[in-house]
Amino acid sequence: MSRAVVRPKSWVMFILLAICLINSAALAQDPARFPKPEFESGYQQPPTQTPPPRSTGREWMDVFVLAVALGLTSYFALKKRSRRAIWAMAVFSVIYFGFIREGCVCAVGSLQNVSAALFLSDYVIPLTVLAFFVIPLIFTLFFGRTFCAAVCPLGAVQDLVMVKPVPVAGWLQEVLGLFRYVYLGFAVLFAATGSAFLICRYDPFVSIFRMGNDFGMMLYSIGFVALSIFVARPYCRFLCPYGVLLGWMSQLSKKHLTITPDSCHVCRLCETSCPMGAIDKPTPEKLPVTREQGIRRLGVLLIFVPVMIAIGGGTFSRLDVFLSKMHPTVSLAEKIDLENRTGTAGTTVETLTFRSSGTPAETLFAEAGIIRKRFRIGGWLLGGFLGLILGVKLIGLSIFRTSTEYEPNRAACFSCGRCFSYCPNEHQRLENIRHY
């Protein structure tokens, strides 16, 4: 007698597809916030915001989808150990969070909303955006970076287009990985000063999800996709600022994906399986320096870290004039100042509008002066942060941790599950399942 068996994977995909369809249908009917003017020409008003604003209920629906997707991906990565299911989740995320939700709201960008809410007294963060920021971090704290594996549309799209990834040398990976911290620092500084949401502005994939942008941004996006074919997840590994936070959480995670379902026999078969270079290999037994030399080096570095923080802070605080140009008020003040000094007026739409408002230039300059001062303080914090990160990195690279097996590096592993099939123990496990 045969029995119809509904495998968990299929019903899960069915539910997700249903959610996806309900949402896209609902999105199409989202009411406009303001009634459109009635023209008799039959002219269709284009939406003024991309993506169009959603009702709160649907925003919470997105939060729900996020949480479900995270739960499923964690289950597929840690329990089912199914690369195929993770891949299917990635396809879902690209379609839902990418093309349907047009890449907004995303956890990566929510970092800026949180920064703005912390530092700008007049900025209020919507609860759903806060949820998008916090939920992936909590999941990472329990299960590692399963968010990156298949839920983040930015990571998923890179994962899907990865065809022929070239290995990146370990040292280069370490150095390029530091740019994530730089990007994080600048993104927080600009968001916290109310200047710009850098991460959204330079999101490499949003032009693709929205099927349009200005020419430069389109080229930038196409370039990134092309790069992702040959370099595994370049944005995630070398730029993603949210990945910094996820990496920290993942290092503390309660559970984490493992390459082998059993113990590692050091057969080396998985050694080159990770295109992200996230597998830590067994280290030579003999340390390159004596214990005393190691301690001395560490001592020097520990003394050096505060110096790096101070130098970084001092130097970056003097970037106030340069960085504050990103703030619209400072940029306007500079334009007005230039016009005043050159005896011109209204050379740009912004200056024209400002002059017609009747506000005295003095007021604008005073406001810009205050913003610049904030950049001075922000520069101290940014430089100090970068000094600290570089110092801690140097310390990390000076401590020799020995290891005897192949295991994923918790901070760097995206839990994509590619390495599973390389492990003979995994084949044995699947064989056993099939058998019983």
Place this chain on the structure above:
Amino acid sequence: MNDLIQKFNLHEKTVYAVCRTVAVVAAVFSLIICVLLIANYLQTRAIDPLHSQALETLVKRLDQNPGDAALREQIRALHLLSRKAYFVHQWQLRSGGVLLLIGVIVMLAALKIMQNLQRQAPNPEDFPDSNNAWEALEQARNWVVGLSVFILGLAVIFAILSYREMSGAFAESGETETIALNNEPLKFWPNFRGPGGNGVANAEDVPGDGIIDSAHAIVWKVPVPRPGLSSPVVWENHLFLTGGDKHLREVYCFDTASGEILWQRAVGFTADSASLPDLETYPGYASPSVATNGRYVCAIFASGELICFDMTGNEIWTRDLGIPDNHYGHASSLIMYQQMLFVQYDQNSNSKLYALEAATGKTAWEVPRSDISWSSPICVNTENGVQLILANSKTVDAYDPQSGRRLWTLDCMGGEMGPSPAFAGGMVYAANENAAAVAIRLNGSQPEIAWEFDGDLPDTASPLATDRYVFLATSYGLLSCLDAKTGEKLWEAELDYGCYASPVLAGNRVYAMDSGGVLVIFEPGDTYQPVAEISLGEKSDCTPAIVGGRIYVRGKEYLYCIVLNQDGT
């Protein structure tokens, strides 16, 4: 994929060849679409109807010849044509984008299948010889050091270049903002009870010591349009007052030379006047005095309306703090320090101390406070730096004006706190009826109560402190002088009327206004040494302002300028 091939009994090589062909075709297709898209984009830019040269020329011609109907039609037709063309191109761009996406997806899928078909079991023998792990660490360390130097170098270059580029008025303006505001609040009479709110006039402002009768001392007297208890605030030749009632609140700027009103601005942006509390009697809607730093002047009313003007009366910003939960009405005056404006918003619930950016009105920081008060903040330079000192119906607290951090607090007050604190000789003095007069010695961060006095105490007038004496003026007209070091009462004098205005010091004279409108002048000393009395001829409960040797006093209806020297200086 391999499972599928087996399932459908396909030949691997055939599938591989098909995929390769599909990949090549999809790649060529995508490339062609890409080229077409770029060409289309360039064309779209050229036909942008907003920047069409042909249209601009025609519009210019129409400007010169507005009656030309044919030309008008021609413009309309051309505009319609260019808009149509523009939107067709837009549609083409979008459709091209979708085609490109499909092409790329097909190409990637074909490549992936090819890759899977080529996949072989890994053979460690073929793995490239990777570096020794320790060598890799060493290499990475060197590169990180290199990167650190690179980032630092880049930052230094950008800093130097941007500072070099920064020249001209705006650059100076940015600097002068800080410098000017650092020093100038201590000039003139910038807020309630003068510089720092401490009741002591600057040395250069001390009135002459000539004494003449009231009739000759008052050099001008002008009516104030609306009632209020806010005291005069003076900056150069500008004197500011507020007045108002339930329906309208106003800010006035008077010329100190003549008393003429230079400007007068109505304030009434709160949503609903009807919801304002009934404060038509004491203390009314305009009790808090304004604060200025010579660039901005800010005023607050019992309605919770906070407003900022520049010195010529242009409105800079407004903020509605919400109607305070205050049974007498909000009375705490404003004070500024550097570029910040401080608002002591003590009420029955949700009390706060706000620090706002004077230029923008944005909150720099805010801290919650515990109890109600009608007292005003003072901002004084202590041995531990500048402190913002506040009193409420329970405590005396000090805050760091930059960060809002509470530096210390002492639970030593009681009753309905109206008087503001005073500071002299490293001691803070606070007093209130139904509590005590308290001297707080600022022992670094561990302030302690030096002495307490529980004799006759003020309920509205703030104490006036010098290094040697503390003066208290009660609402039933008893003027007391205490020894600043010990709290021992040295003398007391009875005035004809009670005192609600705070006494102030200029040079070696104290000026105390009683509510009968008599300005009592005396010299501080171990005994009471009256010098003179100037009568306004009407009631007054406002604290005098002393600037440039002149005394400015607000009566119930008039504003007065008093000069004591015979020659009128």
